[in-house]
Amino acid sequence: MSGASGKPALRLGIAGLGTVGVGVLQLLRDNAAAITARAGRPIEVVAVSARDRTRDRGVDLAGLRWHDDAAALAGDDGIDVVLELIGGAEGTARTLVESALSRGRDVVTANKALLALHGAHLARIARESGAALLFEASVAGGIPAIKLVREGLAADRLLRVGGILNGTCNYILTTMRDTGRDFDDVLSEAQALGYAEADPSTDVDGWDAAHKLAILAGLAFGQPVAFDGLHVDGIRAIQACDQHFARELGYRIKLLGTARRTGDDAIEAWMRPCFVPKNAPIAHVDGVFNAVVTEGAFSGPMLIEGRGAGAGPTASAVVADVIDLARGTALPVWGVAPKAEIACAPRSALGGEYYLRVIVRDRPGVVADIAAALRDAGVSLRALSQHDAAREPGGTVPLALVTHHTTEAAMISVISALEALESVVGTPLLLKIETV
Numbered sequence: 001m002s003g004a005s006g007k008p009a010l011r012l013g014i015a016g017l018g019t020v021g022v023g024v025l026q027l028l029r030d031n032a033a034a035i036t037a038r039a040g041r042p043i044e045v046v047a048v049s050a051r052d053r054t055r056d057r058g059v060d061l062a063g064l065r066w067h068d069d070a071a072a073l074a075g076d077d078g079i080d081v082v083l084e085l086i087g088g089a090e091g092t093a094r095t096l097v098e099s100a101l102s103r104g105r106d107v108v109t110a111n112k113a114l115l116a117l118h119g120a121h122l123a124r125i126a127r128e129s130g131a132a133l134l135f136e137a138s139v140a141g142g143i144p145a146i147k148l149v150r151e152g153l154a155a156d157r158l159l160r161v162g163g164i165l166n167g168t169c170n171y172i173l174t175t176m177r178d179t180g181r182d183f184d185d186v187l188s189e190a191q192a193l194g195y196a197e198a199d200p201s202t203d204v205d206g207w208d209a210a211h212k213l214a215i216l217a218g219l220a221f222g223q224p225v226a227f228d229g230l231h232v233d234g235i236r237a238i239q240a241c242d243q244h245f246a247r248e249l250g251y252r253i254k255l256l257g258t259a260r261r262t263g264d265d266a267i268e269a270w271m272r273p274c275f276v277p278k279n280a281p282i283a284h285v286d287g288v289f290n291a292v293v294t295e296g297a298f299s300g301p302m303l304i305e306g307r308g309a310g311a312g313p314t315a316s317a318v319v320a321d322v323i324d325l326a327r328g329t330a331l332p333v334w335g336v337a338p339k340a341e342i343a344c345a346p347r348s349a350l351g352g353e354y355y356l357r358v359i360v361r362d363r364p365g366v367v368a369d370i371a372a373a374l375r376d377a378g379v380s381l382r383a384l385s386q387h388d389a390a391r392e393p394g395g396t397v398p399l400a401l402v403t404h405h406t407t408e409a410a411m412i413s414v415i416s417a418l419e420a421l422e423s424v425v426g427t428p429l430l431l432k433i434e435t436v
């Protein structure tokens with residue numbers, strides 16, 4: 001088939017017919033005329049694959065070739081572009097993408113784990129074969145984060161990228177803040193509402209957001225980031241008392257990612273819950289919303305907020321990539337010719353102001369012991385607060401400490417010293433204070 005332009009249709013093969021795959025089919029059908037006009041040619045789905053052929057997916061699959069083995073889409077010569085919408089850094093998704101790229105077939109994917117862990121390798125395959133690999137949907141769903149960093153800011157020297165990159169965590173932290181409820185309780189609600197997976201660890205332990213941060217950092221700094229050096233903390237340790245202290249001290253708690261240039265060939269990158277000043281724009285990105293933050297030497301600071309997940313927003317990003325391919329626009333994976341991976345600074349090299357929450361047995365001398373641990377590590381205190389209403393029947397009570405600027409190495413040594421004290425219960429919680 002060819003369109004009014006006389007150009008042949010771009011033929012798609014879709015692997016994965018879940019939330020995103022079905023969303024793409026629906027978007028391509030519902031918005032076909034506008035998409036054809038923008039792409040300059042028709043876009044046609046010709047083949048699909050998923051695990052269960054018999055499942056009713058609420059979309060009409062009549063006339064589409066079905067592949068039981070998704071990896072076979074890579075060798076289907078009736079396809080111009082493979083859409084990998086299965087997920088996972090290994091297994092069928094990886095095999096399919098590698099195989100399609102090495103045959104010179106263009107690939108569009110929403111798979112952040114695959115890009116974060118194997119992006120350098122995939123970029124090499126794509127470069128050798130001349131295939132394009134596009135992944136707009138892999139970061140922050142419907143927000144055009146990749147286009148912002150790789151194209152919109154292509155002329156700039158980016159100093160920092162990051163943001164709130166996981167809607168599940170942002171929903172949980174926002175609900176904990178607004179209701180005073182505990183993490184486990186709100187997580188169960190998020191699962192019931194379909195925001196969090198039955199196994200929520202990829203989201204709540206910070207990995208999903210860290211994958212997205214690694215991709216943004218790779219684009220911002222023009223070379224893939226060695227993912228195993230990225231410092232990742234999730235939100236499981238946040239308690240209702242931490243939300244209380246945040247409010248009292250003038251902050252909000254956000255799972256925040258930052259990758260920052262620290263030298264010509266050096267970056268720091270971390271994904272962790274942080275205190276952010278309550279008046280900062282990012283403090284008001286709430287619920288399931290995501291925000292992408294950039295800071296350029298020329299463009300200055302920027303924040304874009306939007307929906308980071310769901311069928312519609314994610315499909316919009318996937319199809320935008322398809323339109324680019326239909327127009328003949330495709331850039332190198334990391335925006336420049338492939339380079340070696342860049343390492344992140346170790347955690348001990350990080351620094352800043354910190355919030356430290358300690359559960360203590362409330363008796364004379366406890367604060368003196370804590371002050372001694374801070375003194376011994378050379379850490380200066382800015383504020384101290386006790387949450388008396390949260391006193392447990394056994395006499396334990398949460399204490400919050402806010403430090404002046406110090407090193408993370410010093411805070412790690414403070415925590416070790418505190419854990420050795422008989423008057424300290426459990427593991428203290430350390431959160432970075434980030435002024436974004």
Ligand SMILES: NC(=O)C1=CN([C@@H]2O[C@H](COP(=O)(O)OP(=O)(O)OC[C@H]3O[C@@H](n4cnc5c(N)ncnc54)[C@H](OP(=O)(O)O)[C@@H]3O)[C@@H](O)[C@H]2O)C=CC1
Pocket residue numbers: 015016017018019020021049050051052053055069070085086087088092110111112137138141308309310311314
């Ligand atoms: N959901 C979202 O909001 C977002 C998702 N993404 C990413 O998009 C991708 C897809 O996510 P999502 O749609 O939510 O996932 P789903 O779990 O909803 O769907 C996954 C699909 O992949 C199919 N599948 C699984 N294993 C295989 C296999 N071995 N061979 C063929 N098909 C297989 C499943 O088949 P079957 O249906 O038969 O079981 C299912 O149709 C992931 O990389 C995800 O991280 C990115 C941004 C947002």
Ligand SMILES: N[C@@H](CCO)C(=O)O
Pocket residue numbers: 141165166167168169195203208308309310
């Ligand atoms: N699970 C992710 C969406 C997929 O990227 C989130 O909660 O933001």
